Amino acid sequence: MSAGYSKDEVAALQEKAKRHLWLHFTRMSSYSAADVPVIVRGEGQYVYDQNGKRYLDGLAGLFVSQIGHGRTELAEAGARQAAELAYFPLWSYAHPQAIALADRLAALAPGDLNRVFFTTSGSEAVESAWKLAKQYFKTIGEPTRYKVLSRSIAYHGTSMGALAITGLPGIKDPFEPLPPGGVRVPNTNFYRAPAFAADDITAFGEWAADEIERAILREGPDSVAAVVLEPCQNSGGCFPPPPGYFARVREICDTYGVLLVSDEVICAFGRLGYYFGCQRYGYQPDIITFAKGVTSGYAPLGGMLVSDRLMAPFMSDAASQDGGHVALAEAHADPQQRAGRHSATATFLHGVTFAGHPVSCAVAMANLDVFEKEDLLGNVRSHEAPFRSTLEKLNDLPIVGEVRGDGYFYGIELVKDKATRQTFSDDECERLLRGFLSQALFDAGLICRADDRGDPVIQLSPPLTCTQEHFDEMEQILRGALTEAWNKL
Numbered sequence: 001m002s003a004g005y006s007k008d009e010v011a012a013l014q015e016k017a018k019r020h021l022w023l024h025f026t027r028m029s030s031y032s033a034a035d036v037p038v039i040v041r042g043e044g045q046y047v048y049d050q051n052g053k054r055y056l057d058g059l060a061g062l063f064v065s066q067i068g069h070g071r072t073e074l075a076e077a078g079a080r081q082a083a084e085l086a087y088f089p090l091w092s093y094a095h096p097q098a099i100a101l102a103d104r105l106a107a108l109a110p111g112d113l114n115r116v117f118f119t120t121s122g123s124e125a126v127e128s129a130w131k132l133a134k135q136y137f138k139t140i141g142e143p144t145r146y147k148v149l150s151r152s153i154a155y156h157g158t159s160m161g162a163l164a165i166t167g168l169p170g171i172k173d174p175f176e177p178l179p180p181g182g183v184r185v186p187n188t189n190f191y192r193a194p195a196f197a198a199d200d201i202t203a204f205g206e207w208a209a210d211e212i213e214r215a216i217l218r219e220g221p222d223s224v225a226a227v228v229l230e231p232c233q234n235s236g237g238c239f240p241p242p243p244g245y246f247a248r249v250r251e252i253c254d255t256y257g258v259l260l261v262s263d264e265v266i267c268a269f270g271r272l273g274y275y276f277g278c279q280r281y282g283y284q285p286d287i288i289t290f291a292k293g294v295t296s297g298y299a300p301l302g303g304m305l306v307s308d309r310l311m312a313p314f315m316s317d318a319a320s321q322d323g324g325h326v327a328l329a330e331a332h333a334d335p336q337q338r339a340g341r342h343s344a345t346a347t348f349l350h351g352v353t354f355a356g357h358p359v360s361c362a363v364a365m366a367n368l369d370v371f372e373k374e375d376l377l378g379n380v381r382s383h384e385a386p387f388r389s390t391l392e393k394l395n396d397l398p399i400v401g402e403v404r405g406d407g408y409f410y411g412i413e414l415v416k417d418k419a420t421r422q423t424f425s426d427d428e429c430e431r432l433l434r435g436f437l438s439q440a441l442f443d444a445g446l447i448c449r450a451d452d453r454g455d456p457v458i459q460l461s462p463p464l465t466c467t468q469e470h471f472d473e474m475e476q477i478l479r480g481a482l483t484e485a486w487n488k489l
């Protein structure tokens with residue numbers, strides 16, 4: 001415990017939060033009687049609530065706080081930049097921090113992913129990737145390609161385009177009809193593999209990849225623009241790719257001229273022990289989307305890294321040959337006029353005001369400095385095995401079906417019957433996760449995610465600075481809460 005807010009301050013915060021604040025993806029009615037959890041401060045791997053109570057941040061906020069909380073060097077980098085140049089757009093202009101960060105990210109990314117298009121979030125990054133794929137194909141004379149394949153239960157964001165790519169029916173239904181073109185393929189949950197591949201992970205991976213080919217053929221190859229996949233799928237509880245999976249996916253994409261988008265909003269910036277998740281699994285995407293860990297959450301930023309090949313048509317237009325004057329006039333022109341002037345539109349007709357915000361870019365640079373100075377990738381690589389084996393101790397509990405994941409990114413699937421892998425009914429999930437576990441884990445001082453968007457899982461994705469003492473703390477808190485949950489069933 002540390003000194004928290006006074007009783008009056010706590011009461012005032014609660015009253016205002018309950019009256020005016022709308023929490024995301026949150027059943028607000030559940031706070032009519034209960035207190036809204038208010039986190040007021042962070043330090044290292046821990047955060048503190050309004051009462052001064054300490055929590056181990058086992059989810060890095062929301063897969064974000066890679067370097068941990070309370071780093072003054074990032075706060076100072078942001079403050080310095082705000083004083084120097086708080087804002088200028090990337091619409092026709094550049095600023096030094098965006099240039100420096102684009103240069104640095106291109107150097108860190110694999111292959112020819114040399115071009116950075118900034119956004120402010122992961123959803124915008126995914127939305128941008130789809131828009132780029134569509135416009136790219138129109139520009140090179142393949143205008144019928146617009147569909148995007150993605151995996152069942154995968155989460156790719158909430159804006160309408162990103163939501164059409166997301167594979168979670170429950171969060172899409174209220175917003176139908178969504179933009180057409182989202183097509184689902186199986187994910188790589190080997191624990192739930194179909195019977196014919198249940199004993200052979202390589203065969204399972206081949207099947208899952210071949211399902212992408214079958215979907216492309218079914219939809220018509222000329223209609224498919226991109227396949228969007230996370231390196232290790234988050235939703236459903238951390239599904240790493242089976243051996244050979246991404247090599248086969250790359251081959252399929254090349255065969256049919258389809259772009260491979262690696263959605264690394266979670267998996268980049270050390271989560272899997274590499275700057276980019278595709279580097280861990282050894283594949284070369286055409287686009288990487290990123291957000292979250294690029295700034296460790298000290299300011300919002302997202303973006304996509306794009307290959308030279310995809311950029312090429314956007315470098316060959318008449319307007320750009322005229323130099324900056326034409327480009328500047330373009331920026332001030334009405335977007336519709338702009339679109340009309342470019343028949344094959346070699347200007348990417350897309351942008352958002354705060355993308356590549358100078359403060360966020362400066363903070364991202366300072367964040368990457370910490371990665372280098374403290375060898376955070378090395379820390380993840382050297383500790384991931386002990387992290388996994390500490391969590392695997394939980395396998396002795398009857399409710400734990402499987403511990404899976406890579407790097408500092410693990411899911412623990414909960415089951416009703418270990419031997420048959422029987423899962424819980426919707427009603428049991430409701431009682432188990434929302435009715436008990438989420439609150440019990442929080443009360444015991446661990447922030448993690450109890451999720452049943454697929455089968456019920458607990459997810460862990462802590463700051464990359466964690467070491468054995470933090471793994472032990474997570475294991476002990478989970479052991480207590482999961483044991484109690486089982487006894488309550």
Ligand SMILES: Cc1ncc(COP(=O)(O)O)c(C=O)c1O
Nearest residue numbers: 121122123155156157263265291
């Ligand atoms: C893989 C993936 N893509 C996209 C998003 C959307 O990112 P944001 O919430 O920043 O819009 C998320 C968010 O968790 C994500 O995990």
